[in-house]
Amino acid sequence: MHSGDLKIRWARQYMPVLSSIRERFEQEKPFAGMTIGMALHVEAKTAVLVETLVAGGAEVHITGCNPLSTQDDVSFALNTREGIHSYAKRGATVEEYYAGIDRVLDARPAVTIDDGMDLIHRLHTERREILDAVIGGCEETTTGVHRLRAMAREGALRFPVIAVNDTPMKRFFDNVHGTGESSLAAVMITTNVLIAGRRVVVAGYGYCGRGLAQKARSLGARVIVTEVDPRRALQAHMDGFEVMPMDAAAALGDIFITTTGNTGIITERHFPKMKSGAILANAGHFDVEIDVDWLERNADAVERREGINTYILDGTALHVLAEGRLVNLATPKGMGHPIEVMDLSFAVQALSALHIARHGRELSPGVHDVPSAIDEEVARLKLDVLGLAIDRLTPEQEDYMSSWTIGT
Ligand SMILES: NC(=O)c1ccc[n+]([C@@H]2O[C@H](COP(=O)([O-])OP(=O)(O)OC[C@H]3O[C@@H](n4cnc5c(N)ncnc54)[C@H](O)[C@@H]3O)[C@@H](O)[C@H]2O)c1
Numbered sequence: 001m002h003s004g005d006l007k008i009r010w011a012r013q014y015m016p017v018l019s020s021i022r023e024r025f026e027q028e029k030p031f032a033g034m035t036i037g038m039a040l041h042v043e044a045k046t047a048v049l050v051e052t053l054v055a056g057g058a059e060v061h062i063t064g065c066n067p068l069s070t071q072d073d074v075s076f077a078l079n080t081r082e083g084i085h086s087y088a089k090r091g092a093t094v095e096e097y098y099a100g101i102d103r104v105l106d107a108r109p110a111v112t113i114d115d116g117m118d119l120i121h122r123l124h125t126e127r128r129e130i131l132d133a134v135i136g137g138c139e140e141t142t143t144g145v146h147r148l149r150a151m152a153r154e155g156a157l158r159f160p161v162i163a164v165n166d167t168p169m170k171r172f173f174d175n176v177h178g179t180g181e182s183s184l185a186a187v188m189i190t191t192n193v194l195i196a197g198r199r200v201v202v203a204g205y206g207y208c209g210r211g212l213a214q215k216a217r218s219l220g221a222r223v224i225v226t227e228v229d230p231r232r233a234l235q236a237h238m239d240g241f242e243v244m245p246m247d248a249a250a251a252l253g254d255i256f257i258t259t260t261g262n263t264g265i266i267t268e269r270h271f272p273k274m275k276s277g278a279i280l281a282n283a284g285h286f287d288v289e290i291d292v293d294w295l296e297r298n299a300d301a302v303e304r305r306e307g308i309n310t311y312i313l314d315g316t317a318l319h320v321l322a323e324g325r326l327v328n329l330a331t332p333k334g335m336g337h338p339i340e341v342m343d344l345s346f347a348v349q350a351l352s353a354l355h356i357a358r359h360g361r362e363l364s365p366g367v368h369d370v371p372s373a374i375d376e377e378v379a380r381l382k383l384d385v386l387g388l389a390i391d392r393l394t395p396e397q398e399d400y401m402s403s404w405t406i407g408t
Pocket of ligand 1: 143179
């Protein structure tokens with residue numbers, strides 16, 4: 001069996017929630033005659049989502065959402081299957097990256113599934129002629145949802161998009177545990193350094209940052225958090241982490257991981273303060289958090305090895321992982337989130353795509369929440385798989401919770 005097929009088979013066995021949705025889709029064929037256009041990280045777990053949509057009758061055209069996150073053997077394996085066309089290629093140039101997006105759009109998708117909003121951006125700028133063919137879309141990540149909300153605020157978004165990222169069944173598990181575990185795993189497997197006893201600086205104490213900080217501490221790291229939001233900074237403090245500005249943390253950290261979704265987090269102001277041997281990685285969606293361009297222009301020398309570029313500045317060596325792109329997917333050995341986490345996120349994606357296919361025409365253009373029935377369904381399916389039973393509200397409890405008349 002081809003390596004891409006073996007990877008997909010490996011992932012599929014740990015994705016029972018998506019399997020049960022697939023069985024339902026096979027019976028109901030809800031996407032019969034429909035084209036779905038996707039720009040996601042093309043690797044094994046995504047392939048299982050694609051299979052699920054195809055089992056529901058869809059024709060899927062997919063490309064990457066990051067030039068370094070594609071696994072070519074998985075892209076190849078997808079292309080051998082009926083009803084699936086993959087244009088993703090690892091190491092794509094900017095032109096090749098957008099050519100992939102254009103090929104997906106050439107298929108005139110009725111439903112879009114994005115991770116970072118590049119597909120929807122292209123549709124609303126260069127490819128407006130096919131906008132009317134689209135019923136709606138789904139967005140996987142925080143940065144994509146930020147961009148979509150900015151578009152919606154300006155009245156520029158022309159169809160409904162479900163913010164898959166923002167729903168509890170995605171954020172509580174994918175952003176916290178998925179990014180936390182897989183980003184640290186990517187740092188460890190790429191560098192082979194010990195985390196225990198090291199000072200790990202986590203920039204941003206959002207969902208991803210919280211996961212990273214907790215997991216680094218559980219490995220024995222001394223964790224410093226940087227924030228701009230006073231509430232989140234206080235939360236980090238009360239969760240037991242040191243809190244300080246990046247200007248102060250720069251001189252203390254051994255390993256830096258940015259996860260703010262913002263730009264210019266570690267810059268020329270910080271690099272000269274850092275210890276020689278400091279390791280810098282980004283887990284945020286775009287490669288704008290660490291100013292790698294400045295290092296490229298100003299370093300006295302650069303040593304390039306697989307997944308690590310070392311910049312020498314006045315005798316100080318700074319090691320940047322995965323060119324500052326999201327470390328858990330873009331390092332050569334990065335495998336992305338753990339499979340079980342993506343089982344949940346992609347179950348939400350599959351059911352949200354179904355919701356768009358069935359009800360998209362009734363929804364107004366703009367950003368929509370995942371319907372809570374979908375979120376609960378995914379949680380219940382996962383509990384069933386785990387064999388976990390939970391209590392149910394009694395009629396008295398339901399009355400009590402919905403009443404305002406019962407007091408002391
Ligand atoms: N690596 C992955 O696989 C993966 C998975 C999920 C999300 N993401 C990406 O990670 C990023 C963060 O996602 P999230 O869900 O944690 O978002 P979030 O909004 O919950 O958290 C971001 C945090 O960063 C803080 N922040 C913003 N600017 C800052 C600055 N200058 N300095 C310090 N802190 C700052 C914000 O106040 C906020 O608390 C996004 O780009 C998202 O798309 C990556």
